[in-house]
Amino acid sequence: MASMASTRQPPPTAAPELSSSSGRSATEARSLKVHSEAERRRRERINGHLATLRRMMPDANQMDKATLLSSVVSQVRHLKRKAAETATQPPTPIPPEANEITVRCYTAAGDDRTTTHIRATVSCDDRPGLFSNIAGAFRGLGLRTLRAELASLGGRAHHVFLLCNKDGDVGAGPRALEGTVWQALAQVAFPEMAFDRW
Numbered sequence: 001m002a003s004m005a006s007t008r009q010p011p012p013t014a015a016p017e018l019s020s021s022s023g024r025s026a027t028e029a030r031s032l033k034v035h036s037e038a039e040r041r042r043r044e045r046i047n048g049h050l051a052t053l054r055r056m057m058p059d060a061n062q063m064d065k066a067t068l069l070s071s072v073v074s075q076v077r078h079l080k081r082k083a084a085e086t087a088t089q090p091p092t093p094i095p096p097e098a099n100e101i102t103v104r105c106y107t108a109a110g111d112d113r114t115t116t117h118i119r120a121t122v123s124c125d126d127r128p129g130l131f132s133n134i135a136g137a138f139r140g141l142g143l144r145t146l147r148a149e150l151a152s153l154g155g156r157a158h159h160v161f162l163l164c165n166k167d168g169d170v171g172a173g174p175r176a177l178e179g180t181v182w183q184a185l186a187q188v189a190f191p192e193m194a195f196d197r198w
Contacts, residue, residue: 093149095156096123099190103182105174116174118143118163120181124189126157137184138163 024032053072054060060068100123107116122134131150138145138161147162163181186193 093151093158093160095126095151095153095158097156099124101182101185101189103178103185105178107174115164116177117146118161118177118181120161120163120185121159122185122189123156123158126152126155130157130189131159133188134159134161134185137188138181141180141184143181 050065050068053068054063057063057068057071057075060071063071101121103118103120105116105118124130135145142165143163144165145161145163149160151158
């Protein structure tokens with residue numbers, strides 16, 4: 001008799017377990033289940049973000065997903081343009097806490113005459129009518145406003161004016177003109193105080 005050890009056959013490999021309904025192996029079924037669960041979570045995240053966008057965009061409740069995303073892209077582009085425009089503009093000055101008036105005269109030679117411009121700044125407590133009162137003071141001195149920058153924050157105001165005489169000539173010397181403008185601004189900005197700087 002031949003020995004059994006020498007004729008031994010390798011044990012048969014186990015047949016893969018088959019899923020009862022689809023004919024897939026258990027490993028494939030598990031993989032499919034994990035993938036389906038991951039896909040479900042991804043769809044929930046997407047739908048959650050779309051719901052957030054619908055709440056943020058006006059009249060977005062009736063939009064389909066593609067229209068909603070198109071609207072959001074347009075809005076983001078608009079905001080980027082506005083941000084770029086804002087970045088190129090000089091920052092608005094924050095009004096200082098201290099009351100202050102500065103007046104400086106500058107002369108510039110033109111084609112046929114010398115023109116004097118006045119740069120006047122005033123920082124004071126803000127109140128109704130302040131700007132119109134300052135403008136009235138300038139008109140009373142015969143000055144024309146070429147440019148005005150205004151800032152108001154927390155009850156404080158900061159005004160910067162570029163002025164010239166209505167006919168272009170200041171008449172008096174620059175030092176006397178600075179004093180006159182300073183006095184007029186002080187009377188408007190700080191009416192409760194008596195100033196005599198010049």
